[in-house]
Amino acid sequence: MSERPLDLGWMRVFEAVGRLGSLTAAARALGLSQPAVSYVVRELETQLGTPLLLRGHRGSTLSPAGEVLHRASAAAVAEIDGAARAVRRLSRRPVVRLFTDYGFASFWMMPRVAAFRQVRPETDVHIIASTSADPGLDGAEDVAVLFGARRDFPPESVQLVEERIWPVCSPAFAARHGLGGDPARIGNLPLLHLESTPHPRWFGWSDWFAAMGLARGPAASDLSLNTYGLVVQAAMADQGVALGWAGLIDGALADGTLVAVGPPLARGETGYWLVPGPSLSDPARDLIDWILREAQAVSPPDPALTPTREKAS
Template identity: 90%
Template sequence: MSERPLDLGWVRVFEAVGRLGSITAAARALGLSQPAVSYVVRELETQLGTPLLVRGHRGSTLSPAGEVLHRAAVAAVAEVDGAARAVRRLSRRPVVRLFTDYGFASFWMMPRVAAFRRVRPETDVHIIASAGADPGLDGAEDVAVLFGAGRDFPPDSVQLFEECIRPVCSPGFAARHGLGGAPARIGNLPLLHLESTPQPRWFGWSDWFAATGLARGPAASDLSLNTYGLVVQAAIADQGVALGWAGLIDGALADGTLVAIGPPLSRAETGYWLAPGSTLSEAARDLIAWILAEARGSVPT
């Protein structure tokens, strides 16, 4: 009898035959024809020179030789399937899920994603943005960057930048209304509002007017919008005066798309906070370290 190595294409077929006790059932489970499975078993028996199945009217059972070979097939299938799963995990690009609101995603994170990809090209960042993102974390994210007060976040959270607002508008709007050196005129102009809950977590126009002592004149076609991106777009489009959050509108101020036209208002206990997830991969730790470094470099002086 030949001692040449067996062709291993039979392993999964024979494992299924022995496990299911039927050539027909094995063929169905594997998506093969019944004659194809029968052929594999006959070829095995020919190569080994002994019956591997005891065939009956109601199916097939393993012969003593078949039992020996089937135990090896079961172990081999389990080992190969486990190795295949490991290989697939190795071949997958690491993914980090970042949960945040539309403002941070649009104005802070998206302009910087390309820079992160340059230093971590093997990592994909999935940004999950929500208009109603609040400090309530559900553990589904790897990293969360959200707006709120420090007390709202876990102890290991880090503040990226504190809340600081100032009125902003387009350069053309400022020129037409003489706002360069006269912020008192803001109260008589259309104001752009970010819609909020009855107890907002961030500053609004009423806070700014109260803090500066300036008067709010008759409402002149104010506009309320439900995302900060729309507020900024409306300001750029000459629709009125918006409140600009430091950290989000820095780029627009730097390139002249928007201009600041009034004094700032800030509070140290609120702002954007980074909250790490409960279990961090190496890729998530890399993203956190990169965001912290970028935020330290972007804080206005």
């Protein structure tokens, strides 16, 4: 019997034969012809000098020698396949998943994500935006930025932006209706609403009017939209007055696309919160640190000018 090392090209073929119990099934699984699989097994038997299969009318089964060899080949194939997966993971760019709502994704994250890529060019950020107002997490995301109150989130969460709103509209709309001085004027104009649940976690127009000591109910001229991006677009298109959230409309106020036309309203315990996932990779930690630095770099408006509410109705 030859003692030379076996050519390992047979290994995956023999593993499939033993696992599936059929030359034909192994050939089908490997994309080979049945004669090719049969040839590999016969060559292997010749090199080892012993039958590896017990051939019968109903197919083939492993001989005692075949069982020994199959256990070794199955373990080796599994280990090699695992190593191949690990090698492929090493060659992939790290990915960090961030779950948030459309408003934060569009107005806060997207204008800044290019800056993160400059700092960490080897990391891809997948932003998963949703209209869901549910702050619950299923652990699938690396990082989440969600709107709510302190009580809605785990202790390790960090507030990024305090809830602070202003009535905003386009400069042309403000000039046409003489806005900017008397808050009561706003109540006579079309209001743009963000659709919400019966008990929203964020301010609405009723909260702002109550804080101003004014009463204003629904009007036929009002417009309700289901995403904050549409609310902002409608305001820019002269469709009415919207509530603008700090952190989301900062850029539009800075470049003059929108103007504030009424006093702000703030609530310290509510806003956007960064919620780390249960198991953080180094790239995820880098993203969290970067988001926190970006949030700290934004100078909030003077809180002395802001009426406050402990709890919105």
